[in-house]
Amino acid sequence: MMGPLNTTLPGLAMGLLLSLLLSLLLLAPRPVVANTQSGQPSLQQLLDQLKQERAQQRAQWQAREQRFLAEQKDQQRKLEQARSAKLQQEQSLQPLQAELERVTAEVRALEDAIARQGQQLRALQGTFSRIAGETAASLQQSPVSLQFPQRSAQLQRLAALADLPTVEDLEALWLITQEEMTAAGRVVQFDGQFVDGAGRAQTAPLTRVGTFTVFAAEGFLQYLPETQELLRPAMQPPARYLRTVEAASPSGAPGMAIRTWVVDPTRGALIRQLGHSPALAERVAQAGWIGVIILALGGVGALLALWRIGYLLWVTARVNAQLKQLHTPSAGNPLGRVLLQAGRVRTANQENYQFKLDEMVLAELPALERGQNFIKLLAAVAPLLGLLGTVTGMILTFQSISLFGNGDPKLMAGGISQALMTTVLGLVVAIPLLFSHSFVVSLSRNLVQRLDEQSAGLLAARLERTEAPHE
Structure with a gap:
């Protein structure tokens, strides 16, 4: 309602200002000169013209005022309608507001549950990385790695995972651990390389007793975890230990007799110590x-x-x-x-x-x-x-x-x-x-x-x- 009124006020002010200026001009003292010869209007004519213009402006102003009052009533009616619609909308929004609050509470509960599960999953990830790292360090010391050289890189990858481990990752770690446990109870013969006392690499049949001892026909071999190589020490244990160094059938072969094996639980330290023992x-x-x-x-x-x-x-x-x-x-x-x-x-x-x-x-x-x-x-x-x-x-x-x-x-x-x-x-x-x-x-x-x-x-x-x- 106030919008059109605001737009007409500058016009009214301008009209009033012009009328005031004309009045001042007419009332100012001037020398009266009778100029009957010129065609200019007289003062009476100007006064009449001014009154006529003022009457026209007043009529316009009254028409505008009537129009403004009508528009004000219309705007008031629209305002009442808007308020009524707002009240109806508010009444209709109350159930939705309750539903929104309920859904918000559920969302917060779900977010808390997700946070707790996220903590558990992060703990699982930390435990998995720790176990994978410990397993990698432990299996690096095992001579079984000679037969499975690829598992070291696989364990390093599992230990370096930044995301949550997948089911495949968990199964891979479990399979590697089970593989090591199975190999610890078997006597296996396989072809491999070792470095002799002269520094030459030789390929020969090797026998591995569990995860402890590896030997060839030339004698006991020492496993080097740093390079994952086998080294034949120059100083070998006494002859009574070397008598067991001979070709053997793999564990579980049919007809295999019970045999006595030299087992070094320290994975080479005892055999190395026996080799340095004086004869x-x-x-x-x-x-x-x-x-x-x-x-x-x-x-x-x-x-x-x-x-x-x-x-x-x-x-x-x-x-x-x-x-x-x-x-x-x-x-x-x-x-x-x-x-x-x-x-x-x-x-x-x-x-x-x-x-x-x-x-x-x-x-x-x-x-x-x-x-x-x-x-x-x-x-x-x-x-x-x-x-x-x-x-x-x-x-x-x-x-x-x-x-x-x-x-x-x-x-x-x-x-x-x-x-x-x-x-x-x-x-x-x-x-x-x-x-x-x-x-x-x-x-x-x-x-x-x-x-x-x-x-x-x-x-x-x-x-x-x-x-x-x-x-």
């Missing part, structure tokens, strides 16, 4: 010249003990045979010689006869007891020499520590190990010599006891013969 000759060399002396004395004592044991066993057999034939004595055994000499004694004095028998038995003792004291001496000297070598070795070890410091434990441990080898050799020599000495002494005592028994029997028989005529 027997190296141990003896560590003992130095004192160890050589101990072994030489042990060898002499062993030969002497074997000789005495063999001799005494032979004499025991001859004496046992002589016991079965006492009436036909033989000079080839101590008992036979005692019997022969006892038969040649011609004396009636019993004490003299007993002295003669004792003299005969004593004459046999040197041959039966020869070498016993020397064996005993060697058994006593060997540990003393070992102790001497240990003391000198410890002195050298502490001298090296004083020169180079104790920063390297291997230096001290190696020196002590070498120093103790002489004690070990001394005990190894002394213990068998002690048993040998005891056995030799028991054999000789048994023979001497039998000679004493037989000499006592001879003396008793002579007493019976001498006492029989008097009765």
Whole structure:
């Protein structure tokens, strides 16, 4: 309603301004000059014309005002209609507003659920990436990777996933883990390459025992996870371990017998340590010249003990045979010689006869007891020499520590190990010599006891013969 009124106000103001200017011009004092000759209108005519124009303008203004009032009523009616329509719309929107609030609440609940599920999925993604990374690091240390080189790249891809893992990714990780678990319980033979001690790559049949040990016909192989290669160490374990290094049928082959395998749970560390362990000759060399002396004395004592044991066993057999034939004595055994000499004694004095028998038995003792004291001496000297070598070795070890410091434990441990080898050799020599000495002494005592028994029997028989005529 106010729009048309606003547009006519500038026009009315302009008309009023023009009327005011004309009035001022008419009322201004001017010299009255009668110009009857010109054709210009007079003042009365101008006044009439001005009144006529004002009447026309007033009529126009009244018409405009009437039109404006009519338009105002029309606009008022439209305003009432709009308000009524607005009220109706508001009344009709109330159920929709309630529905909107309900839907908004549901949307918020769904958004919260999505957020919670998103947290769970992010946790799943983190757990999956962690397990994939740990599995990749663990399987890189496994020699099974030699047969499946592509799984390392696959595990790296799974560990580097930035999005949620798919079902295919979960199944891939599960299959790789199950594959490793299955391979850990099998003995598999396959063709592969390894680097020998000279640095040359060789292709040969390889045998893998679970996820622990790999070997070829040339010996045990060490798996290098950094390069995923096999290396044959120059230092191999002792021969008793190498006996198991031979061609083997794959696990599960029909007719396969139960076998014993060398399994290194540390995947090469124990075999490498065994390879660096000194052999027997190296141990003896560590003992130095004192160890050589101990072994030489042990060898002499062993030969002497074997000789005495063999001799005494032979004499025991001859004496046992002589016991079965006492009436036909033989000079080839101590008992036979005692019997022969006892038969040649011609004396009636019993004490003299007993002295003669004792003299005969004593004459046999040197041959039966020869070498016993020397064996005993060697058994006593060997540990003393070992102790001497240990003391000198410890002195050298502490001298090296004083020169180079104790920063390297291997230096001290190696020196002590070498120093103790002489004690070990001394005990190894002394213990068998002690048993040998005891056995030799028991054999000789048994023979001497039998000679004493037989000499006592001879003396008793002579007493019976001498006492029989008097009765």
